[in-house]
Amino acid sequence: MKHWTQREVRTGGTVSPASVQAEMTSSQGSIATLDRSQLPAACIDASRLKQHALHRVYEASPWTTTGEQTAVVDDGTPLNNWKAFTYQLYNTGWTTVATATLDGFKGGNLFFEWSGNAYVYPVSTQVLLANRECVPRYVRLRLLVAGRVLVECLGPTQHEAFRVFGSGLFEQGDLPVLAQVRLTDTTYDDIVEEHSTNDPLCQAHVYSMRYLAIGRWR
């Protein structure tokens, strides 16, 4: 480990280019930038840091224009239902409901939390064909960062709030983030429409979405 022996140069002293270069070379250059043995204790505070030097906070509130998912919007539901997921329009599988790009992520640890409210229609939890066991209705939630699962959970089973968070190590770059939901798939016996009007019934929705992420590096 090299050491930076800073000295005070006095006018009138004997100075040669070599002696000065040696001093500077020990403290500056492509292989001689300051390291922990040269930096004084407690020398770094907010005023000496370039913005985002140590960490960066990313956030959005609301996440998406209104905080609501708009990936599946069925406008034909009754007025006491939301225009949202119906089994007539939901094609099963993971559905992206919000996206973000974490610009300038320098590589290191990423903490990401996704908050909001979710609704799921639980009426068909115990249908006839599925009589051997219940089929609980979930709004399963997961976060993909740079194509990899950061966190995944069963998610809400009622009309309730959620907060999903996780952390992991990620490479440098502008990291793409996908927030995805997956409903419990429909069965033959499910109630999917109103009695008299045959209007599709809302099966799930996600709203009040917001996110806060912190990238930490160095």
Next chain:
Amino acid sequence: MSRINRARIVDGDNTTAASLNDRFDDFSQSGALDTFNLRDSAVDLPQLAKTKFDAPFVQVDTLGKSDLLHTAPVPVSANGLTPPVAPHVLQDGAANPTFATYAGGLSVSINEVFRVYWSLSVAADLTGTPWNGGMQYNEVTGTGAGGHLHVSTSAGCFVAWLQWDVTDGTLTNWTEVPGQSDFEDTIGAYYGAELADCGATTVIPLWSYWLRNLNNGDASAGTTEETNAAGWRAVSGSWHYTGSAVTIYGLRVVLRGVMHPRRASAGAANALVNDTAVAGGVSLQYTGGRLVSFVNRLG
């Protein structure tokens, strides 16, 4: 910040103490400690000033009433009036409101984020069949009158949201935090808030309703209704704020119910509105919780 890059000293140059010392001063200028001028892993704990510059503030406050056994929880009646009465402010069971106060005001600058996390122990207290009243149900094929059955949406809920006082320390100027409505907006014939204005809202479920032995969407043969009131549980909320600088003097959680999904008309925005028709059969009860607020630098 640019790379520290002074020209090399060469034979014949005139050197002075000032010019040489300037080279070392380069490293102490504001913003100089960046990726160009610091070696990888150059910064460790000893080098960081212990001034809490990264997380300058944190505070924990108690919400509600401390009652682990739920022997005497605080009741909150559902609103049955139009327009609705003021929301319920969390209290300690003796009519003393519980909220966070920041002595002298908590200043949040534009390069900081104000983060809030709170929790509360709650349970629904139901009388009768509120899931079968007001706008709380869908009609599906079944054995009821007209060949159909009222099937609860299970979407009925209480809502909790955040209010702050950013005026002064008298704490008499509570307003909704940015992005949050007071649920007193007009939604068709009802009062509530569009979902786009529920940025600091936590919904609290009241019941789950489902049908046993449902047959091809038909509740006619052998189907039985099952309903469970939402029992004691921990609900929580989170919110964060960035943007214009603000000084915060107080922060609190308020409650209102019973709310239900609604749209003013076909194609109108999704909203949560106050369903006053079922107010008589629903109340919420709560005990204690915590509210944590803190400030982080954005970077």
